Amino acid sequence: MRVTADRERCVGSGQCELLAPEVFEVDDDGAVRVLQPEPDDDAAVRDAVQQCPTGALSLEG
Numbered sequence: 001m002r003v004t005a006d007r008e009r010c011v012g013s014g015q016c017e018l019l020a021p022e023v024f025e026v027d028d029d030g031a032v033r034v035l036q037p038e039p040d041d042d043a044a045v046r047d048a049v050q051q052c053p054t055g056a057l058s059l060e061g
Contacts, residue, residue, distance in 0.1 A: 001041050001050070002060045007031040009056035016048040018055060024048060024057075032056060 003023060012030035016023075021043050023036045039045050049057040 001045070002038050003034050003045065004037070004058050004060070005032045005034050006056045006058075007033075009054045011054055011056075013053050015053065016055050017046040019051065020044040 003058075005024075010026075010031040013025050013034070014026045016032055017026050020039075020042065023034065023039045025033045025035055027033045047060065049059050
C-alpha cells in the first residue's frame, strides 16, 4: 500500500493526523505531510484517507 497527498488540496483539518499519527503530520504551513509513504495495511490509514474532507489523500495498492 502506498499513500500520497496532494498538498495543494489539503486544508489542514488534521483528521488524518488524529487517526494515523505515525503516517500523517500537518506541518507548520498547514498542509499534510506523509511520514510513511508505504505503511502497513492499517485500518486507521484507510479511515484517514476516506475521511479526508478535501480528498487530498489517496491510496494505491
